[in-house]
Amino acid sequence: MSTTGAKRQTAAERREDVIQAAIEEFATFGYHGGSTERIAVAAGISQPYVLRLFRTKKALFIAALERVCDDIIGAWDAELHRIRQEKGPLVTPDEQLQALGRTYYRFVRDVLELRLVLQGSAAAEDQEIRTQLKAGMSRMFRWLRDATGADYEAVRQFWAFGMMLTIAASIHAVDDVAESELARAMLLLPEDAVSFDQVTPTSG
Amino acid sequence: MSTTGAKRQTAAERREDVIQAAIEEFATFGYHGGSTERIAVAAGISQPYVLRLFRTKKALFIAALERVCDDIIGAWDAELHRIRQEKGPLVTPDEQLQALGRTYYRFVRDVLELRLVLQGSAAAEDQEIRTQLKAGMSRMFRWLRDATGADYEAVRQFWAFGMMLTIAASIHAVDDVAESELARAMLLLPEDAVSFDQVTPTSG
């Protein structure tokens, strides 16, 4: 273990670290506000190397977006299997969607990944980002439809709620839910709700 | 009319021009991606003067956000009066919300203002922006509730749909609605819909 003891990893491993750091950075600050320098620091490498692993900042953003779509579908898939094992194979599409909806946040690491979808929408003025985002959303929509067998209307409602929950999380509505009937409304809670276990992530 | 014929306006008038330009710029490129220089050009003044009228870029963004919330409420209000005159004063809350929802886009100039709300959510990591956005959303929620008399659940659904429509517009889903069943689903259209008059803005 010399002082210059450089721990080399494969490019694939580094890429993974960078993507994870990028998801966090971009989800928080958006595409324009996110910095490759901070991503590099978070991933434990130099900034130029980030740009060698992903040719441009935009390419990295798009890769992160793609990953998030995969993760969300993966999390949904796992939850669906859990539900089916618990309740038998005869659950209705609506029951399945409801189950996915109730545990929406728990699926995705600290809501960050959902926020990245929001950031993608915000940056969708860029054609390449827009194209990628559309593809990702298509995949999610199709998966929801195919996996649960639900109809358009149900998937629509599910998705719309998801977006609203994401925005509610973005503006930290959950912070002052006790004092604000608005927050309560946005979080889809009944007026007499006292707990947020069903919608908040189990953070930290 | 000399060549240096400077047309002076009052600061209030300039501020108005700047806010309109800012809404367009920020709605398109977001808070971080938006440029005060471009806003200045669009408003027909120099960039330093933009920052004299609004102390900082952030202050301008927040002012634009506030304005948009007012505009949206104003547009809703006008539509509500129209509906009541058309159908008499006995319309139910649900009918009123439905009317607002059907013409959602038409209310707001080319969907830009709704996109700014999305951009605000994306930039809500910043505490001041977040605070302003929360206040604006609160006002909108309260107005919807008070003006229509609808209950939480109905307002929630209305809002969630609005957010989804905004995102659909951001990713230009409407562009390829003919070829994509996804776009159709996101745009809340029944599967046999042939026209988008109900949801698309009358642009140009």
Added chain:
DNA sequence: GGCGTATGTAAGTGTACACTCACAAACATC
């Protein structure tokens, strides 16, 4: 017409940041 005020700008400053390039250190293979 002089004077105070409001409207406006040219030019500059500092900084953040995406991206480049030349070079170095670790590893694999023979």
Added chain:
DNA sequence: GATGTTTGTGAGTGTACACTTACATACGCC
């Protein structure tokens, strides 16, 4: 242990952009 390849960095470059300062031009008022 020489050689080629992959992993990695230090030190820049150019540029975009928020913000500042010092100055100019129009306007109202007496």
